[in-house]
Amino acid sequence: MLDIFLNYYPVLFKGLAVTVLITIISCFSGTVFGVFLSLGKIYGNKLVSNLVTAFIAVIRGTPLLVQLFIIYYGLPAYGVNFSPITAAVISFIINSGAYQAEYLRGSIQSVSSGQLKAALSIGMTKWQGIFHIILPQALRRVIPAWTNEFIYMIKYSSLAYVIGAKELMTEAKLIASRNYQFFNVYLVTALIYLVVIIIFVYFFNRFEKKVAIPGFDFER
Amino acid sequence: MPTSHLLKIEDLHHSFGKEEVLKGISFSLDKGETKVIVGPSGTGKSTILNNIIRLVPPKRGKIYLEDVEITSTKKINEIRQQIGFVFQDFGLFNHLTAKGNVMIGLTKVKKMDKKEAEELAMFELDRVGLKDFADSYPSQLSGGQAQRVGIARALAMQPKLILFDEPTSSLDPELTGEVLRVMKSLAEEGMTMLVVTHEMGFARSVADELIFMEGGNIVEQGDPEKLFNNPEHKRTKEFLFQLVDLYGEGEE
Numbered sequence: 001m002l003d004i005f006l007n008y009y010p011v012l013f014k015g016l017a018v019t020v021l022i023t024i025i026s027c028f029s030g031t032v033f034g035v036f037l038s039l040g041k042i043y044g045n046k047l048v049s050n051l052v053t054a055f056i057a058v059i060r061g062t063p064l065l066v067q068l069f070i071i072y073y074g075l076p077a078y079g080v081n082f083s084p085i086t087a088a089v090i091s092f093i094i095n096s097g098a099y100q101a102e103y104l105r106g107s108i109q110s111v112s113s114g115q116l117k118a119a120l121s122i123g124m125t126k127w128q129g130i131f132h133i134i135l136p137q138a139l140r141r142v143i144p145a146w147t148n149e150f151i152y153m154i155k156y157s158s159l160a161y162v163i164g165a166k167e168l169m170t171e172a173k174l175i176a177s178r179n180y181q182f183f184n185v186y187l188v189t190a191l192i193y194l195v196v197i198i199i200f201v202y203f204f205n206r207f208e209k210k211v212a213i214p215g216f217d218f219e220r
Numbered sequence: 221m222p223t224s225h226l227l228k229i230e231d232l233h234h235s236f237g238k239e240e241v242l243k244g245i246s247f248s249l250d251k252g253e254t255k256v257i258v259g260p261s262g263t264g265k266s267t268i269l270n271n272i273i274r275l276v277p278p279k280r281g282k283i284y285l286e287d288v289e290i291t292s293t294k295k296i297n298e299i300r301q302q303i304g305f306v307f308q309d310f311g312l313f314n315h316l317t318a319k320g321n322v323m324i325g326l327t328k329v330k331k332m333d334k335k336e337a338e339e340l341a342m343f344e345l346d347r348v349g350l351k352d353f354a355d356s357y358p359s360q361l362s363g364g365q366a367q368r369v370g371i372a373r374a375l376a377m378q379p380k381l382i383l384f385d386e387p388t389s390s391l392d393p394e395l396t397g398e399v400l401r402v403m404k405s406l407a408e409e410g411m412t413m414l415v416v417t418h419e420m421g422f423a424r425s426v427a428d429e430l431i432f433m434e435g436g437n438i439v440e441q442g443d444p445e446k447l448f449n450n451p452e453h454k455r456t457k458e459f460l461f462q463l464v465d466l467y468g469e470g471e472e
Contacts, residue, residue: 117275118311122325122377123301132328137315213315215359 015171030096037101232281304374304382364395
């Protein structure tokens, strides 16, 4: 096992770098997208709210792999071509955005309505209240769910290997198909995922504590 | 219709669903005056305050702030900057320190320079006796301190008047005292205040006028001592003495 790691770590780490890059871009962009979706759903007018609801229903109701195939294999028929990594990132942003919108909706609605009322009372507009008062609290509360989404995304980014994006799983599969040591190669790959996720979770938990509101919540 | 009052309310009506909670309320408030509204729960006292700054838009009637009709104005945000509001549950922004709570309206709404806003915030916190708690978060403050921050936040906007919606109803007697003392000193400094409260001691010692409401109507209004000692309606006397039984005469 160790020899597998020693022999192949440059390739595996190259794949890992792609995995982490895809995940970070998708997850953070997904957050921005998710913020807009959730705000549209909660505070938008009826049309916006319904459109967002429908969009989220479609994205959450269909497999990620299908979405990935539509973007990578389906869109070229209409003249839109993406590289495997770009196609993966686009579909992950859309998918993650839809899920994160729902996490955020929960945390936005958990912020007391009195907070917005108080914001209005000092002369803020509704959107000032949302951006300066509601979101700063809701975003703090969404960190645990967001961490979960990030972990999920690191692993689900391996789906990109199906369209040939050279991420960690793709590299692992290539190595194994050459040396036939499937068990060891995939075990090493699994360990790499595990270690990376533990490291990320450690930092996200520290961040969560760092931004916690003193005496309010998240204190353990 | 022009008036010479700071705040004038004309024939205010409000209903929640089919239930009519305000059935035509009219009164006015002059600069420097403190008026106290009392009455049983569910008579629409808080609704009046919420109607004034349109946190709950009134169904019918007119409200004027210095001759400007504010029930239908599109610039309600500007009106709200001129009318402070103190909430029963404090309504402090949980993610901001005491100072941050007082500052945010200055920086984000009044677009004041940060340093200037900080100075004003510290001045107002000092005014309510909380200079040493500027960096505390709301959940680290006692109820009385939190409510005083709420008052400082309203004061910092330099409003023309402040509305108090049962500011001491969620406080124990000791904490109630510290909040009422701040309110009393504001009244003495000439702040215009409209207060919904059950604190009869405060009403008797501070209010220029007591408004007794029941069932969505004003039953009687006038000098607090007159309402206590020589009310025109039997119901006024009954209710006021009930409050005194419950809450005591309060401190002078």
